[in-house]
Amino acid sequence: xxxxxxxxxxxxxxxxxxxxxxxxxxxxxxxxxxxxxxxxxxxxxxxxxxxxxxxxxxxxxxxxxxxxxxxxxxxxxxxxxxxxxxxxxxxxxxxxxxxxxxxxxxxxxxxxxxxxxxxxxxxxxxxxxxxxxxxxxxxxxxxxxxxxxxxxxxxxxxxxxxxxxxxxxxxxxxxxxxxxxxxxxxxxxxxxxxxxxxxxxxxxxxxxxxxxxxxxxxxxxxxxxxxxxxxxxxxxxxxxxxxxxxxxxxxxxxxxxxxxxxxxxxxxxxxxxxxxxxxxxxxxxxxxxxxxxxxxxxxxxxxxxxxxxxxxxxxxxxxxxxxxxxxxxxxxxxxxxxxxxxxxxxxxxxxxxxxxxxxxxxxxxxxxxxxxxxxxxxxxxxxxxxxxxxxxxxxxxxxxxxxxxxxxxxxxxxxxxxxxxxxxxxxxxxxxxxxxxxxxxxxxxxxxxxxxxxxxxxxxxxxxxxxxxxxxxxxxxxxxxxxxxx
Ligand code: GLN
Numbered sequence: 001x002x003x004x005x006x007x008x009x010x011x012x013x014x015x016x017x018x019x020x021x022x023x024x025x026x027x028x029x030x031x032x033x034x035x036x037x038x039x040x041x042x043x044x045x046x047x048x049x050x051x052x053x054x055x056x057x058x059x060x061x062x063x064x065x066x067x068x069x070x071x072x073x074x075x076x077x078x079x080x081x082x083x084x085x086x087x088x089x090x091x092x093x094x095x096x097x098x099x100x101x102x103x104x105x106x107x108x109x110x111x112x113x114x115x116x117x118x119x120x121x122x123x124x125x126x127x128x129x130x131x132x133x134x135x136x137x138x139x140x141x142x143x144x145x146x147x148x149x150x151x152x153x154x155x156x157x158x159x160x161x162x163x164x165x166x167x168x169x170x171x172x173x174x175x176x177x178x179x180x181x182x183x184x185x186x187x188x189x190x191x192x193x194x195x196x197x198x199x200x201x202x203x204x205x206x207x208x209x210x211x212x213x214x215x216x217x218x219x220x221x222x223x224x225x226x227x228x229x230x231x232x233x234x235x236x237x238x239x240x241x242x243x244x245x246x247x248x249x250x251x252x253x254x255x256x257x258x259x260x261x262x263x264x265x266x267x268x269x270x271x272x273x274x275x276x277x278x279x280x281x282x283x284x285x286x287x288x289x290x291x292x293x294x295x296x297x298x299x300x301x302x303x304x305x306x307x308x309x310x311x312x313x314x315x316x317x318x319x320x321x322x323x324x325x326x327x328x329x330x331x332x333x334x335x336x337x338x339x340x341x342x343x344x345x346x347x348x349x350x351x352x353x354x355x356x357x358x359x360x361x362x363x364x365x366x367x368x369x370x371x372x373x374x375x376x377x378x379x380x381x382x383x384x385x386x387x388x389x390x391x392x393x394x395x396x397x398x399x400x401x402x403x404x405x406x407x408x409x410x411x412x413x414x415x416x417x418x419x420x421x422x423x424x425x426x427x428x429x430x431x432x433x434x435x436x437x438x439x440x441x442x443x444x445x446x447x448x449x450x451x452x453x454x455x456x457x458x459x460x461x462x463x464x465x466x467x468x469x470x471x472x473x474x475x476x477x478x479x480x481x482x483x484x485x486x
Contacts, residue, residue, distance in 0.1 A: 004163040007220040014071040021052040021071035039159040043118035067113030075165035078119040081200035090134035093357030103200020104232040120155030126204040147415040150180030157184040173209040175435025178447035182410035182459025193442035194239035197232035205323035208439040222249040263478035265298035270403035274309040279412040286451030316436035318385035325369030396441040400465035410447040410459035
């Protein structure tokens with residue numbers, strides 16, 4: 001939809017009565033129903049329209065006026081549980097599963113007045129970089145229908161990019177928010193591990209993943225992060241920050257919009273060569289242009305080297321697959337997953353349900369993860385990967401003693417063609433080279449658009465130290481101002 005308002009504009013418009021929520025939501029569904037992109041697996045049309053009417057009716061009431069996302073239509077990745085709305089993780093094995101409860105982040109969205117549009121397409125169980133492993137078919141890139149939207153949160157990114165949602169949720173284990181954000185020309189943030197509750201997120205690799213905001217601009221991203229970082233008693237890995245100000249992401253820098261130099265003055269940026277040397281020339285150029293803009297507006301930068309990065313991909317895939325093999329054990333036809341429809345012994349049911357319910361990539365990872373965890377190989381693979389992970393985290397900690405943020409490309413190239421890499425899993429894994437180190441270290445990172453190559457968007461990744469979301473958002477906001485003015 002052309003001229004889609006931002007989330008901030010929607011909230012303002014609804015509160016002042018210049019936007020009708022019902023009209024906005026209906027228009028978005030029209031757009032979705034005509035779309036060729038395949039962004040959604042399940043729609044919540046009736047529920048959303050009912051809620052929109054409710055919002056229009058009550059918008060002037062005190063309680064409604066305080067809601068941070070009043071009437072904002074949002075799309076939810078299908079790995080996040082939604083009470084009463086089918087949640088499949090894009091897998092055949094979960095088809096028909098309707099969660100009896102909401103993920104904590106979904107509760108928070110509802111509390112703040114957001115309207116749930118539906119569940120977005122993704123790689124099956126979040127395993128992929130292109131949204132092609134979905135049981136429900138691939139999503140297409142809105143910039144070029146013959147290309148992938150990135151993954152695994154490809155449906156969420158394409159939906160925002162094409163005006164099929166104002167905001168979206170993604171989840172990021174090794175790049176799944178930032179990769180599709182980069183390929184679809186939108187903004188996506190993976191928070192510090194432990195900032196956002198994972199309660200209700202269907203687990204792929206618990207020690208790496210975070211639910212996070214996806215939006216058309218930085219301010220909306222910050223606003224959504226603020227809502228998502230609500231405290232949760234159900235997730236013991238959530239860090240309980242005691243000062244409330246640190247989750248007030250949206251306010252501190254908005255006043256600096258007019259004078260971008262105030263944002264960048266004195267900022268020290270590190271540019272690690274391991275993240276930029278091997279990327280395509282167009283991507284490298286766009287990212288260097290961005291870094292030079294930061295410099296022009298008062299920041300300084302230094303090229304640095306991060307030696308342990310060369311082990312990040314191997315370590316990531318060993319850890320992620322090991323955790324996945326254990327997490328996915330619950331889909332056995334008894335506890336979760338398709339139900340047995342025949343009278344047969346448990347072993348036969350188990351093999352039949354898992355053999356037929358999981359896709360090829362998921363099965364590959366379960367097998368590889370089980371192997372890495374097996375007696376005899378545990379020390380050689382899994383434990384070693386954990387040790388490497390500690391080295392990587394330490395190296396990030398070190399780098400942030402001298403630098404405020406790091407700047408680098410999100411992806412080494414722009415969106416590739418549908419079908420181009422899916423037959424060669426290794427080539428897909430390699431595409432994650434710049435995103436997975438961030439999850440291993442648990443630090444926050446944002447991807448924002450910084451240019452185009454052959455009409456396809458390029459993403460700039462800004463990384464901060466643990467719980468420095470505010471700093472990367474501020475820098476991204478400053479850059480957005482500069483970039484949009486060009
Ligand atoms: N592409 C990576 C993987 O397949 C990352 C996926 C994710 O972040 N969920 O593991």
